[in-house]
Amino acid sequence: MKLVQPTCALKAKGSQSLFSCLTPDQLEKVQQHTCQFYKKGQPIFQEESVPTGVFCISDGLVKVTKLGSNGKEQILRIAKPGDFVGYKSLIKGNRYRASAIAIEDSSICLIPKAIFMELLHENVAFYQQIVHLLCDEIDNAESKLTDIAYKPVRGRIAEALLLLDKAFEDKEQITLTREDLAGLVGTVKETAIRIISEFKHEKLIEINKRSIKIINPDGLVKISHLYD
Amino acid sequence: MKLVQPTCALKAKGSQSLFSCLTPDQLEKVQQHTCQFYKKGQPIFQEESVPTGVFCISDGLVKVTKLGSNGKEQILRIAKPGDFVGYKSLIKGNRYRASAIAIEDSSICLIPKAIFMELLHENVAFYQQIVHLLCDEIDNAESKLTDIAYKPVRGRIAEALLLLDKAFEDKEQITLTREDLAGLVGTVKETAIRIISEFKHEKLIEINKRSIKIINPDGLVKISHLYD
DNA sequence: CGATCACTTGATAATCCTCAATCCTTGTGG
DNA sequence: CCACAAGGATTGAGGATTATCAAGTGATCG
Incomplete structure (x- = not known):
């Protein structure tokens, strides 16, 4: 397991980044944690398992998938560098409803649950950003749903x-x-x-x-x- | 247009209700607004139109739909008494991404945008409830997506x-x-x-x-x- | 350089949609 | 209260789309 310096915050561009609204203190807290390397094909987390934190893609590409009938795999979205994965289950406090798997060699940063929750409560702007991400995910899923249907x-x-x-x-x-x-x-x-x-x-x-x-x-x- | 006393807050059962975390003051502000009657088949709002507030189903049944290919109608969900409709677009500040249509004679309460936004900012618990609803909608849409696919x-x-x-x-x-x-x-x-x-x-x-x-x-x- | 994984193609079959005709139910106006 | 109109439900035939199964070929990697 190779360990790399975290670069997630840098990858996310400008005002688009979730981290742009953090205070220097908070930013440092996030950046203390190191990225982990995932080989192509390696799972980051699995459907039905208990969340431990939020993942930030620093480098590489990740598919978020859900198991369908016949064991077929539905890809919900593809996460790029700068994207976050796994925050929804953390907010709701339930198990993962999807799996995340690296589809390229990737380095991915884990923000532990405790720190993420702290940020949510400390920083309203951060919370609002997350809420907007949630809204986008709904739009995305519902559009896709309608497409697949017809x-x-x-x-x-x-x-x-x-x-x-x-x-x-x-x-x-x-x-x-x-x-x-x-x-x-x-x-x-x-x-x-x-x-x-x-x-x-x-x-x-x-x-x-x-x-x-x-x-x-x-x-x-x-x-x-x-x-x- | 018949006007009826609002009963939304009562319809939503116990701790499940979004209103349960409001202060008496806030509750009153919400309840000042009257319900409107919608005949079966009547639209409550249309895809691509600009949101004016959040709708709370007091009585009846509402389908939330999205137009698909061939003009076919995908029903995203069915809202029952006590359910809320239209808050996502309000939070994101964009147009409706779906339509809402009464499928039974219904009475539906409109909480104007200004008041809803006020509640969101004043009352953290309320905000959190909304966020949980958003998460549920994601889960719902993504499950449905996977089902329809396979x-x-x-x-x-x-x-x-x-x-x-x-x-x-x-x-x-x-x-x-x-x-x-x-x-x-x-x-x-x-x-x-x-x-x-x-x-x-x-x-x-x-x-x-x-x-x-x-x-x-x-x-x-x-x-x-x-x-x- | 063999083994594994991804890609490709064809034949076949299941699933589902379209179109068209008809029946049933409900509501309305006379 | 009845007749008729309108909308919803149903059925059948036919065809389009998509999945499945099988049998390869090409690429990649230790």
């Missing part, structure tokens, strides 16, 4: 690719397992592969090895809205 | 009936349009009807006129978990 897989994959493009912006291309992409839009690997292949033939995307590069975003937008 | 319609309808049974407990039977039931589980009217009909033949439910009564909950539980 939008065909083709439209959902087009949409997912556009969203992923932002998450992977610095890399210029999307490196996600076909299986994870499928989990993200609620379908199976094979269906995802077939549709990606269609997109390639339609010159909407390019594929290098395994990673996807969008070359015609407008085309994808059109497909993703095709059924509105 | 659980067959049959399982989802079984599950929905079990959940609705609680919402309709005092009535002893479920009175919901087949179309609304379909919207709740993310399918179309006809499919919902066929599955309900199966359940009837399998002696899991009974149907009087249009309303559904569960006679074998365990059977439905089994079906709803069939694909876990």
